[in-house]
Amino acid sequence: MNLAIRFRFHHPERMPQSGAFVLAPNHYSEIDPVVMGIVSWKLGRAPRFLAKASLFKVPVAGWLLRKSGQIPVDRAGSKSHAALRAAEELVEKGRMVVVYPEGSLTRDPGLWPMRGKTGAVRIALERDIPIIPAAHWGTQALMPRYGKKLSLFPRKTIDVAIGEPLDLSAYRGKPLDQATLIKATSELMEAIAGLLAELRGEPAPAERWNPSAHSQKETGRFEG
Template identity: 85%
Template sequence: MKARSETRRPSFFWFLAVLVLPILNLAVKFRFHHPERMPQTGAFVLAPNHYSEIDPLVMGAVSWKLGRAPRFMAKASLFKNPILGWMLRTSGQIPVERAGSKSHAALRAAEDLVEKGRMVVVYPEGSLTRDPDLWPMRGKTGAMRIALERGIPIVPAAHWGTQELMGRYGKKLSLFPRKTIDVIIGEPLDLSAYREGPIDQATLLKATAELMDAIAALLAELRGEAAPAERWDPAKHGQKETGRLDG
């Protein structure tokens, strides 16, 4: 596969790009940091931070601009929006239910994408961060499970500025004046230590904690400030989590 062949090959993504990108480009200026780290071939998991309902649209545009057709594991509530939901379903995105058999079905669907050499975007937090300062919170194990069980890379990423386009829990877009969104792509996480033994819950939790630290470090680089030493844990703050991907 040649570099950027995914964006050059005719697909429904062309329609989405023509429909979405002109409007988004009017509202947003993207500043990319280390875009060369985005794998141009093969399957991998892209694991970004998550603090706005508009994140999937932003990261979808980012992936396309960097040469890959984006497929997502996104919380099912996003699919209830008539327009966004139609675009997500038609382009092969994967709705993630809160728990149960449908959640496992989503994991199997993501694995199918992996087998076809496609990227899959998974928000390891499972829902919008509860951290009051929008830092990444404690992660779920779904993203790491896919990477370890399928033997593919996992690439952390972070973006900052999306909250100006749509705030956390916001429902309305603020298109003007034009916003700047910084995006940084990290190096693939070194998973060699986790591939030697069984992929049990303890391994997944430890690897996921390392992933969330990597995402927080990338976000700290964009924000120009130090990330909290520990990830926000909703359970410790009496908060109920929604939109779970995996335990």
């Protein structure tokens, strides 16, 4: 697949070359984990993913995720807890872990990041490690949102931006209650949206898409 993709990196020097950290990218295609896995390798780090369990059932992407030792997240309580502990074990070994803070493919009609979940920020704060926002654009030409088939030809170009570490100094050492985690996650999503705006050359929406504020009927209208 690597030969079918041309990557253009923006700020690749921001990718830490040693130590544990969380990489938090945007998510709008089922093939995103494979793409970000290649990106991580190209930028000098071996990727490990905390990805929703359903991705492991996607052709090509699922096989690659299983073979490379990634971590499936089942939304059932005990299994989700086990996945977080597995991610923390990677952190203890000084490895990077890729966590999609949106939790699933964005439902924003324009493919902008939607409101995030708190898992990525929680790992970073609990383990006192950096969280690096990231964004990519162009993956939708390789596999569209909710698509299952790859389009490898003609060759696709994917732009990738690596952000500065999110400043979590205001939250470190404080109780990690839900309000704190939500606020920190909101800042993370703003940083990811800003990187994506840079890649797309257009401003991001003023607010992140909130799936809970839209009915299934409204969401279906945008998802085709």
